Amino acid sequence: MYDLIVAGGGAAGMMAAGFAAQRGKKVLLLEKNEQLGKKLLITGKGRCNLTNDCEIEEIIKNFPGNGKFLYSSLYSFSNWQLREFFSEWGVETKVERGGRVFPTSDSARDVVEALKKFIKNNGVEIRLKEAVEQLIVTEGEIKGAKTKKNSYSGNNLLLAVGGAAYPTTGSAGDGYRLARQTGHNIIKTGPSLVxxxxxxxxxxxxxxxxxxxxxxxxxxxxxxxxxxxxxxxxxxxxxxxxxxxxxxxxxxxxxxxxxxxxxxxxxxxxxxxxxxxxxxxxxxxxxxxxxxxxxxxxxxxxxxxxxxxxxxxxxxxxxxxxxxxxxxxxxxxxxxxxxxxxxxGFRRAIVTAGGVDTEEIDPSTLESKLVEGLYFAGELVDVDAYTGGFNLQAAFSMGYVVGNQVT
Structure with missing residues (x-):
C-alpha cells in the first residue's frame, strides 16, 4: 500500500516523488522507459534549459495556454527555488540570452542525475519498464494502478506521463487515454514549438x-x-x-x-x-x-x-x-x-498544446475535481508555453505541489 503512486519519471514525476518521500511518504515511481528522464536528456539540445530567470508574472505571460492556472504552482515553487534546489544537489546554473537558465556544465545528464539522486536518497521505490495500463477507481476514489506486470494499491496517484510530443521518449499519449477512463475531458491536442x-x-x-x-x-x-x-x-x-x-x-x-x-x-x-x-x-x-x-x-x-x-x-x-x-x-x-x-508534427514538437482540461483540476493542489486522490502534472495538462525554459519550470513546480500535497 503506497501513499503515492507516480506514473511517469520525467521532470514533474521525479520532483513529486522526491518531495513526497522526503516527507516520509511511501512512494512508488513507475516509468515505461528503461531509464528515468529520457525526454529531459534531449531538452535544450542536450543542455537542458530548465527555467528562466524572469519574474513569475513574466513566466505566466509566456504561457499562451492557460498560464493563470499555474499561479499557485509557480508561487509555491519559483524559478529561484528551483535553482537553489539544483544547487543543493550539485548542479550550478547560469543565465544566458533571454533569461534562459542552463546547468553551468551545459549537460542535461547532470540535471537528470541530480533528480535521480534526490529520489533515491529519499527512498522512492522505482520500477522501470512498467507503464500504467489502467487506473483503479472505486466510488470516485483512486485505489491504485495496474501495469502489465503487477497491480499496485495506493490512495493517491499522480499522472505525469507527458503529452504526445517526441513519442520516441515515451510520450505517446497514454495519459490522455487514462484520464478519459476516469471521466476527464481532453482539450484537443496539437504539436507546439514545432x-x-x-x-x-x-x-x-x-x-x-x-x-x-x-x-x-x-x-x-x-x-x-x-x-x-x-x-x-x-x-x-x-x-x-x-x-x-x-x-x-x-x-x-x-x-x-x-x-x-x-x-x-x-x-x-x-x-x-x-x-x-x-x-x-x-x-x-x-x-x-x-x-x-x-x-x-x-x-x-x-x-x-x-x-x-x-x-x-x-x-x-x-x-x-x-x-x-x-x-x-x-x-x-x-x-x-x-x-x-x-x-x-508531434515527432518533432517540443511540447503538446491541449491536454487534460484545467477546469477539472484544482489549481492549488492539482487534484482532480472528479476523482479523489488523482493528480495531474506536467505536459499532460492543458498548459503550454513558448521557448525559454517555461515549460520545464511549470513541470517542476507542479511536481513540487503534488509531492507536498499528498497525505
Missing part, C-alpha cells in the same frame, strides 16, 4: 542558413495574427529556430486555412531608411552587376535567392536598375513570403 514546412522549393538551397535580428509575421487567411523578432533557421523542409517555434502554436490550430509567413530581413530600418541604404550600396557598386551589389546587405547564401525572386536580371548593371525595380526589391527584403503547408 518546425514548419513550406511550399517554396528554393528553401532547400538555404538549408542551414541562420538569420538573426529578423521579424517573422504569420498571416492566417490574409490577416496578420502574430509577429516575432529574433533568430530563425532555414531547413531542407522549411523553417525552424526560436521565433518560428513560437509562431508554430497558431499554425497547428489553423492548418485548414491559408497560412503565410512574411520575413522582414531588416526590421531595424524603416522602409525609407532601407531605401536610402540600398541607394548608397547601389551608388557604391554602380558599375557592378546586380549579383555583386548585395554583399554588404545580405548573407552570401541568401543573395542568389533574392536576385531570382526579384526578377531583376543578375547581370544587369546596378546603375541601370529602375526605381520601380528597386521598390520591388525593397518589398522582397521586408516581406519575403513563404507559404506554410504544415508542421513537422
Amino acid at each position: 518546425p514548419l514546412e513550406v511550399a517554396e522549393g528554393w528553401i532547400t538551397k538555404l538549408q542551414g542558413l541562420k538569420l538573426k535580428n529578423v521579424t517573422a509575421t504569420l498571416t492566417i487567411a490574409g490577416e496578420e495574427v502574430v509577429e516575432e523578432f529574433g533568430e530563425m533557421l532555414f531547413t531542407h523542409f522549411g523553417v525552424s529556430g526560436p521565433i518560428i517555434l513560437t509562431l508554430s502554436r497558431q499554425v497547428a490550430n489553423n492548418l485548414n486555412q491559408e497560412l503565410k509567413l512574411k520575413i522582414n530581413l531588416k526590421p531595424a530600418l524603416s522602409i525609407e531608411q532601407l531605401d536610402e541604404r540600398l541607394q548608397r550600396d547601389f551608388s557604391k557598386y554602380s558599375r557592378k552587376q546586380f549579383k555583386n551589389s548585395l554583399g554588404d546587405l545580405l548573407p552570401k547564401g541568401l543573395i542568389p535567392i533574392i536576385i531570382n525572386l526579384s526578377s531583376i536580371p543578375e547581370d544587369k548593371f546596378v546603375n541601370q536598375i529602375t526605381r520601380e525595380e528597386r521598390r520591388e526589391l525593397l518589398k522582397l527584403l521586408t516581406e519575403l513570403e513563404l507559404t506554410i503547408t504544415g508542421t513537422r
